[in-house]
Amino acid sequence: MSNKIIKVENLSKAYQIGQIGTGTISKDLERFWVTKVLGKEDPFLRIGETNDRSVKGESNIVWSLRDINFEINQGDAVGIIGKNGAGKSTLLKLLSRVTSPTTGEIKVKGRIASLLEVGTGFHPELTGRENVYLNGAILGMRKKEITRKLDEIIDFSGVERYIDTPVKRYSSGMYVRLAFAVAAHLESEILIVDEVLAVGDAEFQKKCLGKMSDISKGQGRTVLFVSHNMAAVKSLCNSGIVLENGKVVYQGESDDAVNFYLSNSSKTKDISLQNRLDRLGNLKLKVVGVDFLNDKNQSVTQVISGELLKVRLHIEKRSFVDLSKLFVGIAFFDNQENRVLSFFSDEMASDFTNLEKSNYIELNIPKFFIRAGGYDLTIQLSDGSTRADSFIDVVEKAAEIFVLPGDIWQTGKTNRAGTYAVLPGFFES
Structure with missing residues (x-):
């Protein structure tokens, strides 16, 4: 029996810049007739361009993702890596069924718990406790299953004092603490986490990474993790997918994926020292x-x-x-x-x-x-x-x-920017 839990085939997502639909009712009807009735290619997507924000485009159709193909096994922890605008969050939204693909297919076995942004899946007027039950119900869990996990969720989140307060009164840090606790403890087969953990403090980030590691390695559940923290990706994930301008440019072991990203993601200007006179x-x-x-x-x-x-x-x-x-x-x-x-x-x-x-x-x-x-x-x-x-x-x-940032002390906490230890120089004559 195959242990593939996610299979993505020819997945693409196009957006139209500046407006919803094609701009006119007649064009919307033409698109519906061509694609849904005749089963042909959408004529308005033929001129779509790659989502490269560094260059000026000619088309108002942008491919946020284009022809994405990959498979993920049960129990894998997969890091999704790429620069801002590479398509990482769009991919997670498609996998979470928050939005639908323009073309292609996603096959998923099991329930998905997603944490895509602060407050995902929470109703602001409901209390923290009520939102725990709401999220569990959305995942298809029975009330008694949620109740069995409730104390563990509240304890992990660290917001017990405010658990019966409407979440609209929560700070962003409290929001993400409870949201992660709910997503991590409710019994889904797949956990999808975007880089919302940056909102939390360092201690909670370490706690979350430890929990995700336990989910993947200890419980055999699948984790998809988007982060710019390469040290966290290398320590948590066993495989990685690198996105660039909406396309998969590398897929392999997490260490190799991180090395590929570091060597290709940021192209600095050419350094011409040959003619420098200074x-x-x-x-x-x-x-x-x-x-x-x-x-x-x-x-x-x-x-x-x-x-x-x-x-x-x-x-x-x-x-x-x-x-x-x-x-x-x-x-x-x-x-x-x-x-x-x-x-x-x-x-x-x-x-x-x-x-x-x-x-x-x-x-x-x-x-x-x-x-x-x-x-x-x-x-x-x-x-x-x-x-x-x-x-x-x-x-x-x-x-x-x-x-x-790197975990130089092997404590699970990455070092911060801004305060430097200046060492003795060597240019004094």
């Missing part, structure tokens, strides 16, 4: 390019805090340099021009003799302990010391790297 040094060696690599030697523009990072410098060799004395320093600056972190090749015992036969050198940072945010990289090549008279090539803002 540099110091004798230029016996010249830095002409910078790459950031992950532990699989994939080029990335984003990295998770606390994980391995390699900085590869592409070098133009112009004059002889004793490579055994080559000193390389790299420093990371935040958007306020504060030096946040720096690394020195002599302290790291880096060996650059490979430059005799290649055109690049690398600094390997096993654990990149830096807080979430965007950083500019300044590079220094020197002949044996950090003094200005030994500079070979010094380039400021040679590249940019984006750091995502």
